[in-house]
Amino acid sequence: MSDQRRRPRHSDSELGMDRRISRRDFFDGASAAAVGGIAAAALAGCAPGDRDWAASPAHPASAASGADYPPGMEGLRGNTQQALSIPHSIRDGRLGSVVNTTRVNDLDEHYDLVVVGSGISGLSAAHFYKKKHPEAKILILDNHDEFGGHARRNEFRPEGREQVLIGYGGTQAIDTPSAYSETAMGLLKELGIEVDRFKDFFDQKFYDKWKLAEEGDTVFLRAEEFQTDHLAVRAKGMSVREWLAGAPLSPESVDQIAALYGDSGDDPMPGLSAQEKQERLSRISYTDYLRDVLGCNDQVVAFMETITSDEWAVPASSWGAIDAWGEGLPGFAGIGLDDSEASEYNCYSLRRFWKFDDPYIHHFPDGNASIARLLVHSLIPGSVPDADELDMESVVLAEFDYSKLDEEGQDVRLRLQSPCTGLAHDGSPSSAERVFVTYHRDGGLHRVTAGHVVMAAWHVMGKYLMQELPSAQRRAMTDASKQPLVYANVVVRNWQPWVELGMRHIRFTGGDWAVAQLDYPVSMGGYEHPEDPSEPIIIQMISAPSPGDMSLRQGAVHARHELLRRPFESFERSIRQTLNRALGDGGFDAARDIEAITVNRWGHGYAREYTRRWDSFWPNGPTPAEAARKRLGRITIANSDAAPNAYTDTAIDQAHRAVEELDEL
Incomplete structure (x- = not known):
């Protein structure tokens, strides 16, 4: 892809900041005393038109009432200030x-x-x-x-689409159902969820049909890290050197990245036994491994820093090298460790998923919000009028009251x-x-x-x-400090720029956003995923704001304080600027193309993993x-x-x- 010789700067008008999109969370900047008095009664500013919302018989929160329906609220959602005001006042003794x-x-x-x-x-x-x-x-x-916690549903009604457009604001999928316990899978079955049916609901030929590069094969190198913006898209069959042709990287850096992604290499830890290698990897971060063991230069380290952010909500400089090996990240081809079994030092998730390789297709249009909705309906049948029963298909378009x-x-x-x-x-x-x-x-x-x-x-x-x-x-x-996350759903009028550029998923090398991707191609229960690039679609953007070179807990606390002070306008400007820079060569124009934005801000996001890098008690x-x-x-x-x-x-x-x-x- 052609690169721009500078970081482009756009005025607010050029970005479309003057367009009519819900601008701010009503409680951003409000005093705790003010919040305490009205937190349970008003949510002004969270929905288009700055309407208030109150769940009461006088104001039934049904889908028919539009902005009064929580899934349909745009702007700043997730852990909003009004939801956190009382918990924070308890924490602070006030x-x-x-x-x-x-x-x-x-x-x-x-x-x-x-x-x-x-x-x-x-x-x-x-x-x-x-x-x-x-x-x-x-x-x-x-x-x-x-309800639903992080299993949050976002709904939109864009111009040019008769049917509601559904996105997820948190929990993505039924990840690796083969590893589910009898209890967990039993609950899904009781709710009418048959996971094998997602093979039909998830269009597994969609990406090939539009010749969109595999996830992980598109990286946006930002000018902040590399002096020049550059979008690197790796089409099927393309070598690493072809992938990075024209990127603002030195020849030495390209050589090192090609070696990282190679299928073979010299043992970077000669003379150490397998146990000694695992012990050393368990004490250092992935970045430490790249720099200090493999000898990668600063450009390569910067190129790889966010490769763990989407999956684990922390950058490579905070994620353990032993878990990077366990996940199969680049750089371990020559190390010679037996990968038929997990290391005793791997985090719990890697150990329990080790022998399973389920495709990542078990996804409702609203992520696992449909599980929460099925649970609520089973507990409170009247929550969906005129629906005696719901199953995994009928829940998708069900209207909750x-x-x-x-x-x-x-x-x-x-x-x-x-x-x-x-x-x-x-x-x-x-x-x-x-x-x-x-x-x-x-x-x-x-x-x-x-x-x-x-x-x-x-x-x-x-x-x-x-x-x-x-x-x-x-x-x-107190130790259970969750990893902060932001899930933003951006409705665009079409997705032609993604087809033009040949990609479906972007990893950013820094900044506010870890990834941006097209919504998953799932059609079920009468809901139809956009099939033509001329149709509106949701772009999902994920931010993992925890800084690097900190323990997971320390990074979470630091990032949470910053995240919860940030207003919606700041998120919106960042989204517009980021997409303009990454998609501009495909004809994207934020001011013209963005129709709606919902930012799900999770100051308290993922339950954190225990890792040997930061937790001395793990795994014993x-x-x-x-x-x-x-x-x-x-x-x-x-x-x-x-x-x-x-x-x-x-x-x-x-x-x-x-x-x-x-x-x-």
Whole structure:
């Protein structure tokens, strides 16, 4: 591809920043006191037209109501300021200053089970409990205005397309279903999900039809790292040298990258046994390996820095070399390690997926939000009017009525915009008959009682919500610092530039975005993926903002603080600038072509992996997660943090374990 001899600079007008797209999250920059008073009642500015949203009988949040429907809200979504305002005030010891009154309103509501958190783990816990106790009364609380946790659905209605356009704002897919436990796969089957059917729903000939390069074979070298912008697209059959022809790389750098991607090479660690090699790789980062072991220069290191960002939410300078080897990243062809088995030092995900090689096709149009939606409908059948049953196809276009989630008299109630503020037994945890559950809503504090509680929220909040926890367990929960992520869905009027450039996925060598890619080609349940390049489509952009050369936990904390202060306008400008630079040679014009943007900002994203590079206790343990998930009286602990492992089946398995532990009472 031709390169531009500088980093192009576009004015806001040239980028289309003056176009009518939802500009900002209403609460960005708002004081905590202001947020506390209105957080549960308003979401102004989160939807097109700056409309307010409130789930109440007077304002039914159904698909028919357009902007009042959470999946249809554009702008800044995910962990919004209003969703985080109360949890942050609890963390900072200032809850009393942001609520209307510190007096707790005791409601006349008792539940057999209260679940804190309506992500897939929380919803699964309610499902498993209801299966064991069909007559049970269950309340599910969540601080967000939407259920599903990271399994988030984004909907758009672009010009030129009669049907809604559906994207995912978090959890992508049923990853490697062959590795699912009997429990996790059993739940999917109970919900009507037959994973083998995705072979028909996912158009596996789509990319070849349009001659789009394989994932990982397109890299955008930014001027910030390489002095000149350059898009390198590796078509099928192209050598590394052909791929990088014209790139702003020295001949030495091209030689080194070609050697990295080669099928053979000299042993970079001569004289060491296999065990010694693994031990050394476990102590260094992938960047350390490239630079210090293979002798790669700074250009090559910069070229490879983001290769781990999409998969693991951290750059190569923070990701362990042993796990880079385990993932099959470039540079290990000559090392001579037996890859028939995982290394004992590999992270948990690599070890459990080692012998499985499922195609990455098990994807609903909204990612795993469809799993969450099926769970909600199974628990609250009235959530989809006139739909007695839903299956994996009918759920895709099902219209949920959010006003039906928390109706008096139904067995299961899902109370959104209701962050839990405290869990305490009525007496000693060892002998109490019930648990007091306090939460915030409509500016005040309310309390219900429960026979059992499953705490399926982020573990970092556990130590604040459960003051009865032993100090060691509180410290263990603090360790569960999730990796920040941003999933942006950008609706464009057509995808002709991608066809012109011959690619479907771009990795960026730095900046705000790790990757940009065309939406996965999935058609099912009456939903049709765009088939012609002239049609509107979603471009998915993923950001992994954790800086390099830090431990996963330190990097997450650093990035989260920056991320949660960033307004939507800043994200939008970055998206427009980035796509203009990367797609400009294909005829892309952000001001003309971008129709809508939803930014799903996950300050608390992936449950982090334990890696030998940063966690001395791994793999022999004991681990902080083991201590954090211990039952406390009538309260058990779920969430993928309890593994920790950022996969849907893990969330389901941890929910099942938490419910089973309640039988120990």
